[in-house]
Amino acid sequence: MGSEIVDHSHVSQECERLRTIYYEACGEYGCYFLDQLIDILEGHSSTGTLLNLKSNLKIFRRKKLQDRDFLAICVELQTDTFITSINLAYNSLSERVCRSISLALQTNKTLLELDLTMCDIGYHGCFSISESLKENASLQKLILANNKIGPAGASALAEALQINDTLRSLDIANSDQNSQSLIPLSTVLTSNTSLEFLDVSRTVPYSDEHTLTNHFSKLLSITSVLQTLKLSKCEVTDSGASSLAFYLRGNNSLKHLDLSSNRISADGANSFADLLKVNSTLQELSLCSNRIGDNGLIAISEVLACRNTSLKKLWITNNQITEVGLSSLAIALGSNKTVSSIYIWGNDLGGKACDAFQILCNGENPRLKPENVDFQVYTVDNVNYLSETGQYRFSH
Helix, strand or coil, X not given: CCCCCCCHHHHHHHHHHHHHHXXXXXXXXXXXXXXXXXXXXXXXXXXXXXXXXXXXXXXXCCCCCCHHHHHHHHHHHCCCCCCCEEECCCCCCCHHHHHHHHHHHHHCCCCCEEECCCCCCCHHHHHHHHHHHXXXXXXXXXXXXXXCCHHHHHHHHHHHXXXXXXXXXXXXXXXXXXXXXXXXXXXXXCCXXXXXXXXXXXXXXXXXXXXXXXXXXXXXXHCCCCCEXXXXXXXXXXXXXXXXXXXXXXXXXXXXXXXXXXXXXXXXXXXXXXHHHHCCCCCEEECCCCCCHHHHHHHHHHHHHHCCCCCCEEECCCCCCCHHHHHHHHHHHHHCCCCCEEECCCCCCCHHHHHHHHHHHCCCXXXXXXXXXXXXXXXXXXXXXXXECCCCCCCC
C-alpha cells in the first residue's frame, strides 16, 4: 500500500494568499506586520495554530498592540484557514475592534477558541461579538471573563445561544452580572444542545441568592448537555446548595461543579452527601473556602466510604476543618478506590490527620499520588507533618 502523496503546493498558495491579504491590511491601517501571525501561516510557529497575543507576554511589555494591529489581523481572519485559537487577553479592545472581530467570526470557518479575558469590553463590544455567534459555525470556546459586559451583555449572549449550536464553553466570570441578569441565560440553556462548560463566578445576588440558585437548579434538572458549572463567589448559602444538590439527583450530565468561596456550612455539605449517595455522574466537586467544618466533611466521608463510586476529585481547602474531619476523610479513602485527588490545605492539620494521610501517601504504590494532592508528608523524629505543595486549582 503506497504512501499518500500530499499536495504542498495548495498549502503554499493558501499561505501566500493570506499573507498578501494581511500585508495589504497592515498597509491600509499603517501598522507593522506581526511575526507571530506570519510564523503560523508559514508553519514555523512554536505555538502551532495558536495566535498568542496576550498583553502580558514579555514581547509586548515595551510596545503594546494598538487598534490598528488588531484591525489588520481581523481582515486576515475573515478568510483564514490556519489559526484555530486566538488569545488576546489583557489587551484593551475598542468597540471598533470588537466589531471587526465580529465581522471576522461571521465568515471564519476554522477558529475554535477565542480568549478575550480582561480586554475592557463593555456591552456594545459584547453585543457585536454575540451577533456574530448567530452566524458562526466553528467557534467552540469563548472567554469574556473580567469584562464589564453587564446584564445587557449576558442577555445578548443568551439571545445568540438560542440560534448558535456549536459553542461548547462560555466564561463570563466577573462580568458585572447579578442573579436577575442570568435568568435569560439559564432559561435558554434548558434547550441549548451544545454548551458543556459555563462559568458565571462572581455573580452578585440581586436581592438574595435564591434567584440565582433556583434558576440554575431548574437548568440542572433539565439539561442533558452541561458538564461543568462554576458558581464560585456567588454568595451561595446552605439553602442554595440544598436546592442545587436536590435537582442534581436527576441530572446525568454534570461532571464538574465549583462552589468555592461561598457561604456553605455543614448543612449544605450534608445536602451534597445525600446527593453523592444517588448521583453517579458527578466527578469533581469544589467546596473550597466555605465553612463546612468537621460535621460537613464527616457526612461526605461516610458516603465516600461505601456509597459512591463516581467522585474522583474533591476540593475542601480553607473550610474550618480539624484533624477529626480530615481523619474521617482519610479513613474513608482507605475503602474508597475512586477518589484519586484531594485538596485539603488551609485547615487544621493536627497530628491524627497527618498520621492518617501518611499511610495513604507512602509506600511503593501509595493510595494518593503526589501529583494529585496539595500537600506532602514528611517525618521528623518519628512525628508526621504535612507541608503545602500548592496543587489545588480546579481542573476545568
